[in-house]
Amino acid sequence: MPKRSYNPSASEEDKMPIVEKLYRENQESDALGGGFCDDDDEVQERREQISEMRQKRADAAFSSTKAPDNCEKCEKVLMDSWLWERYNCAVCDACRDDKGEHKLLARTDVKTTYLLKDCDLDLRKPPLRYWAKKNPHNPRYGDMKLYLKCQVEARVLEVHGSWEDLELKKELREQSKEVRSEKRFEKKLKDLRQQIRGNTGVRVDFGKAHTHEFGKESHVKEDTWKRTCTTCDYEEVFEKL
Template identity: 40%
Template sequence: MAEHDEELLKIGEMAELESETKSDILSTAQRARIERNRLKARALRDARLVQRPNTDGGSRPAPAPDTGGGFLPDDTPAPAPRAVAPPAPIVDPAERPHCLDCERPFAQSYLFDAFGHPVCDECRDDDGAHALVTRTEARAAFLLKDCDLDLRPPPLRCVRRRNPHGSRLGDMRLYLRAQVEDRARLVWGSERALEDERERREEARARSRHNTTARRLRALRMDVRSSLFDRTRAHHTHEFGPEQYDEDADQYSRVCKDCGHIETYEKM
């Protein structure tokens, strides 16, 4: 049964490709339909490879992994998860969702199957509201936490892609930009509140950088002054005059009446 379904999907995909090669540019709906058919064929193939029925009605055990050295590992690997086929098109016209953009009912779309977002393939905008954003971008650009993405109801759905930075890293989780923007407005209350929080955090980072630079320059000036101090007057007892406060440098200073030595210090 699975082989028959896969053959039908392959035949349908080949027919679509042959008809679509007549034009140089494929529409968004055609690309989405090809992607759905490819995913269905892969899911059916993976489901058949996970557990193949034996001729006597039993199941054939999965082969042991080949380590290349002739020895089997101590830990038995977990069985591969069973592939889940994409949802089938909605046959009943009364139950079909309506597109948020064109308001027309549709039987199936990539955004609805992957993210539960009711937008048809014809209205899909991969460069705008329907672009995919990474988990890191969702946290940095929209000021969201992991709990806002995973725990706040309803949890945002995502698709997984192989990490391009290396196979040892975990898969990337990609979210729909429109849903991330809606979640950010829900968390912060409004777009204006989100923008104000962005500005506040940017000002805090700028102040932190400025204070760090000021402290380094202050320490450098003190080191230079100490190196220029006359060693011959090391045993001299200073008699300082009244202290003076420098608001720009946020420090106090006083001058010795005899040798002119300037002592700078801070107060807690």
């Protein structure tokens, strides 16, 4: 099947992310475009349906959990609690701290900041509940999965043992990155040396600065003199008054 033609306007193409642009150009048809096609309303509606079904399946595993009688913060009767409905966190709306322990964290940030893997979030029992929301950068991209900070921190202690161990693992990861970066730099430097040596036939050492050692000066004409380095044959011409 030949690839479909795709001719966006200049303004559309300028605003379009490069990943979407390349994806569109290499699809055989809109049906295989993974959501990147021109019928935006239909595609968006289908994506929302799929997202809703996935969220319901994820929430179903927690539907049988019985709510406690009291809020674990103020110990009053647990009446209105968005945190319980969304995350099974027994904290009432009055005690909810959106900027602190009840802050919502994106999955990518959770994995980067706390060094948690997919299996730590999805497979370790019990799996962490999440709230799927549209990607704020582009609704055509996959939904963002938001996790509750206090539950993430509890999982961190299960996985890493302590905050000190987490910081140690972060340091070791940074050191590994530095070592890999140094190795890449050394390889590039070695390749450059080999390339220059192949072109000139002269060995070049970037690690040591060369200091010229000049021999005896010789007269050229009138006030012009010259001298030559005894190690690299560099010739310097100068004037004497």
